[in-house]
Amino acid sequence: MTQTGLAGAQIDLDKRREIYGKNLIPPKTPKTFLQLVWEALQDVTLIILEIAALISLGLSFYHPPGESGGESCATGAGGVEDEGEADAGWIEGAAILLSVVCVVLVTAFNDWSKEKQFRGLQSRIEQEQKFQVVRGSQVIQLPVSDIVVGDIAQIKYGDLLPADGVLIQGNDLKIDESSLTGESDHVKKCADMDPMLLSGTHVMEGSGRMVVTAVGVNSQTGIIFTLLGAGTEEEEKKEKKGGAVEDGHQNTAEHPYPSLNLKREASSSHCIFLSVDR
Numbered sequence: 195m196t197q198t199g200l201a202g203a204q205i206d207l208d209k210r211r212e213i214y215g216k217n218l219i220p221p222k223t224p225k226t227f228l229q230l231v232w233e234a235l236q237d238v239t240l241i242i243l244e245i246a247a248l249i250s251l252g253l254s255f256y257h258p259p260g261e262s263g264g265e266s267c268a269t270g271a272g273g274v275e276d277e278g279e280a281d282a283g284w285i286e287g288a289a290i291l292l293s294v295v296c297v298v299l300v301t302a303f304n305d306w307s308k309e310k311q312f313r314g315l316q317s318r319i320e321q322e323q324k325f326q327v328v329r330g331s332q333v334i335q336l337p338v339s340d341i342v343v344g345d346i347a348q349i350k351y352g353d354l355l356p357a358d359g360v361l362i363q364g365n366d367l368k369i370d371e372s373s374l375t376g377e378s379d380h381v382k383k384c385a386d387m388d389p390m391l392l393s394g395t396h397v398m399e400g401s402g403r404m405v406v407t408a409v410g411v412n413s414q415t416g417i418i419f420t421l422l423g424a425g426t427e428e429e430e431k432k433e434k435k436g437g438a439v440e441d442g443h444q445n446t447a448e449h450p451y452p453s454l455n456l457k458r459e460a461s462s463s464h465c466i467f468l469s470v471d472r
Contacts, residue, residue, distance in 0.1 A: 197362065197403065199328035199346040207342055214343040217357055217409035219416050224309060230302040240294050247290035254283030325356055328403070343406050350401040354394070358413045359404035361389040367400035374414060394418075 200206065225233075234240070324335045328346040338356040341347065347359060349367075361367065361383050368380040373394050380398050383391065391404050394415035410416050 197328065197346060198331040200330070200342070200344055202329040210342040210344060214408070215410040215412055216339065217341045217413075218339050219411060219419050221313060224313065225306075227302060227306050230305045231298055234298045234301040234305075240297065243290055243294050247287045247294065250287030250290065251284055252287075254287060323356075325353070341406060341409060343409055345406045347404050347406055348401070349391070349397050349404060351397055351399060353397045355391055355397070356409075357393050357406045358408035359391045359406045361385050361391055361402055361404050364402035365400050367402045368398045370396040370398045374418075 323338045325338050325341060326333055326348040327336050327341060328334075328348065333348060341357055346362070347357070349355065355369075362385055364384050367383045369383055369391065370378075371381050371392065372378050373396075374392060381388070383389065383402070392415075393408075393413040408414075408416075411420055
């Protein structure tokens with residue numbers, strides 16, 4: 195396989211995105227304000243306060259039978275004061291309910307605003323992050339979302355890998371895979387022994403080139419996010435198009451992408467690597 199990269203033809207890039215997917219992980223569907231209100235109401239303290247408020251309101255409107263007849267002779271100042279307290283007894287329960295409503299609305303609004311700010315920041319980071327890719331024998335910088343399967347990506351110290359790939363050229367390359375495996379030791383990578391590179395890992399030493407074999411929800415990071423609840427909508431869309439994708443795989447001879455063979459050979463060397471073919 196040559197290292198000149200893809201030609202960069204738009205038809206070819208669109209075809210690869212259609213078959214292998216885009217290098218995007220759809221975020222989890224945001225919760226509505228009413229859903230956040232309902233979650234805030236599940237707090238145990240607030241539930242106790244709600245029950246106490248309802249009991250207080252019920253008792254304030256409850257008058258035992260015969261109470262007025264037995265105390266008809268009490269016409270002094272004490273009787274008038276007791277009657278006034280009885281009429282205003284509902285205020286305590288209403289005040290508790292009003293406090294609960296205020297706490298719930300403030301909590302739900304804070305959660306909603308934080309989630310909105312986080313999504314805005316995440317979207318801005320995704321748009322600004324770029325990666326070096328070889329296309330048409332030239333090294334260019336592309337937004338991470340524009341990377342497709344079959345691209346040759348240049349990696350160096352400090353990079354966060356945006357997709358899964360197979361190392362084809364390396365120079366003392368060491369990867370931090372603690373985000374996936376929990377192991378703090380750096381893993382040495384070379385094209386002959388351990389060529390698999392996974393998205394979400396950091397390059398700690400060296401440099402190299404890799405062929406992208408999986409992007410988006412099909413990459414290792416995408417699989418993890420999908421299991422955690424993100425990217426569900428994208429998976430549903432892919433399932434609906436399952437028939438069309440299977441037809442495309444049956445006619446792979448018409449689309450001789452070199453990255454397909456690389457994925458099949460490399461998948462046997464790493465037990466947690468998943469590809470679109472499966």
